[in-house]
Amino acid sequence: MTDALLEAALQARENAHAPYSHFRVGAALEDSAGRFHTGCNIENATFGLTLCAERVAAFKAISEGARAFRRIAIAADSGTLAPPCGACRQILWEFCGDIEILLVNPRGQTESHRLKDLFPRPFDASSL
Ligand code: THU
Numbered sequence: 001m002t003d004a005l006l007e008a009a010l011q012a013r014e015n016a017h018a019p020y021s022h023f024r025v026g027a028a029l030e031d032s033a034g035r036f037h038t039g040c041n042i043e044n045a046t047f048g049l050t051l052c053a054e055r056v057a058a059f060k061a062i063s064e065g066a067r068a069f070r071r072i073a074i075a076a077d078s079g080t081l082a083p084p085c086g087a088c089r090q091i092l093w094e095f096c097g098d099i100e101i102l103l104v105n106p107r108g109q110t111e112s113h114r115l116k117d118l119f120p121r122p123f124d125a126s127s128l
Contacts, residue, residue, distance in 0.1 A: 005030050006104045009073035012038035012053065019043060020050075025082070026075040027053040029061050029096070032068035037061035054088040058095055069096040075104045081111050089119040 013026025039056030076082035081103035098116040
């Protein structure tokens with residue numbers, strides 16, 4: 001695999017804190033300057049306070065001043081490559097718009113999607 005963003009998502013997955021689901025996820029969000037912002041899922045004993053990898057990556061990026069994004073890679077170990085959950089689609093739309101979503105697993109299988117295709121009629125600032 002030659003795409004460094006995919007490698008960064010797989011590497012971020014290594015830090016996942018997933019003692020309840022054992023489903024480890026990593027994400028790497030590339031900003032318009034080419035900088036990578038990574039995240040992993042972080043679970044909690046309440047279950048409901050769990051944070052997804054994509055939102056950790058997005059909020060880290062925003063908190064560091066990044067405001068424009070190109071792509072996000074999401075890594076999970078599943079036969080059917082795992083797309084972002086609904087809550088993450090909403091957050092990614094808010095901050096990233098119609099970016100490329102790359103899915104990857106540790107065996108090197110990949111898919112590319114546009115967020116607009118996964119989230120076709122978003123609620124956003126234009127709805128207010
Ligand atoms: N998870 C993510 O990190 N991203 C997603 O888009 C879907 C789900 C995490 C949350 C939880 O820790 C585990 O995967 C199982 O749902």
